[in-house]
Amino acid sequence: xxxxxxxxxxxxxxxxxxxxxxxxxxxxxxxxxxxxxxxxxxxxxxxxxxxxxxxxxxxxxxxxxxxxxxxxxxxxxxxxxxxxxxxxxxxxxxxxxxxxxxxxxxxxxxxxxxxxxxxxxxxxxxxxxxxxxxxxxxxxxxxxxxxxxxxxxxxxxxxxxxxxxxxxxxxxxxxxxxxxxxxxxxxxxxxxxxxxxxxxxxxxxxxxxxxxxxxxxxxxxxxxxxxxxxxxxxxxxxxxxxxxxx
Amino acid sequence: xxxxxxxxxxxxxxxxxxxxxxxxxxxxxxxxxxxxxxxxxxxxxxxxxxxxxxxxxxxxxxxxxxxxxxxxxxxxxxxxxxxxxxxxxxxxxxxxxxxxxxxxxxxxxxxxxxxxxxxxxxxxxxxxxxx
Numbered sequence: 163x164x165x166x167x168x169x170x171x172x173x174x175x176x177x178x179x180x181x182x183x184x185x186x187x188x189x190x191x192x193x194x195x196x197x198x199x200x201x202x203x204x205x206x207x208x209x210x211x212x213x214x215x216x217x218x219x220x221x222x223x224x225x226x227x228x229x230x231x232x233x234x235x236x237x238x239x240x241x242x243x244x245x246x247x248x249x250x251x252x253x254x255x256x257x258x259x260x261x262x263x264x265x266x267x268x269x270x271x272x273x274x275x276x277x278x279x280x281x282x283x284x285x286x287x288x289x290x291x292x293x294x295x296x297x298x299x300x301x302x303x304x305x306x307x308x309x310x311x312x313x314x315x316x317x318x319x320x321x322x323x324x325x326x327x328x329x330x331x332x333x334x335x336x337x338x339x340x341x342x343x344x345x346x347x348x349x350x351x352x353x354x355x356x357x358x359x360x361x362x363x364x365x366x367x368x369x370x371x372x373x374x375x376x377x378x379x380x381x382x383x384x385x386x387x388x389x390x391x392x393x394x395x396x397x398x399x400x401x402x403x404x405x406x407x408x
Numbered sequence: 409x410x411x412x413x414x415x416x417x418x419x420x421x422x423x424x425x426x427x428x429x430x431x432x433x434x435x436x437x438x439x440x441x442x443x444x445x446x447x448x449x450x451x452x453x454x455x456x457x458x459x460x461x462x463x464x465x466x467x468x469x470x471x472x473x474x475x476x477x478x479x480x481x482x483x484x485x486x487x488x489x490x491x492x493x494x495x496x497x498x499x500x501x502x503x504x505x506x507x508x509x510x511x512x513x514x515x516x517x518x519x520x521x522x523x524x525x526x527x528x529x530x531x532x533x534x535x536x537x538x539x
Contacts, residue, residue: 178463196483196498197467199483199495199496199498200440200467200498201463201467202495203439203440203441203494203495203496203497203498204440204441204444204463204467206494206495207439207440207441207442207494207497208441208444208460210494211441211445225459225460228459228462229459229460229461229462229463230462230463230464231462232459232461232462232464232465233461233462233463233464233465233466233467233468234462234464235464236462236464236465236467236468237463237464237468238464239464239468240464240467240468240471
């Protein structure tokens, strides 16, 4: 159950619920839901009680946020404890989740680097156009601009669980275009790239290899991140036989 | 992370059990926010000032104590909560195990205190030369 909270300090309440959603993310759904419901109940009771005491809305907000901040360390520690428990109960699932996390982080880093590269090349082109050295709106610069926009969309897609596979496939187009077209464009405006292009015998082969390698990695990441049905995990409820560990 | 001696309780757990038992005597059960208020009231009585305990600290302790069998918990009937137009509460009770653990902790604390008081004074007698 996700409780609705009506309170005078609704923004603080929403902020705490968002924080709760964050630290219960990817935990066992029953455990996470119980925690969210308990926090929602606490926030509601706190708001009603404080209003009855005659506290102004700003004081209530401050008190709610202060409680959340003072307990944030314990929230994270509780999350780690839940993850450890899940890892012990479901080692294969825990390994898979770690691998998923590594793939997600690598994809996000790749998308970010691609976007940074596109932004850098576009910036260099803009600076050179401003100096009047090259004509504006060449075909290559239009391709670079469009590819940078595609890379930005790809970054947004790979950051979300549900669209990660699509994001990896999406990034293939800007990857193919940005590496090749970016270096081609920089050849005429960058001394360094110009020098590499002329001095390195296998420069074109290296660029093609980098492009092809990136595309293969993206395809593999898309296959890895493709949504699949995961078997439901059993709920470890605190109402079952407790461990006598105190 | 603070490690406890086996079979002992953290000070926070002692406070939760004591406050929980007080609330339990009045209401039969207690829930998170009621306990936070009771803990703050107790702290105010002792120190003159207090703040409501952080959500994370309180609910982490409650979860741990429920898992250890010191507390029993049950979710309130959703219909009761709906009738009162509020989110349902998780209701706690101090279990028999919790009462025993609290008694053991009090007796252990009392023994430690008695032993400390019974220890001979190490201060030198007035007028004794210090080597």
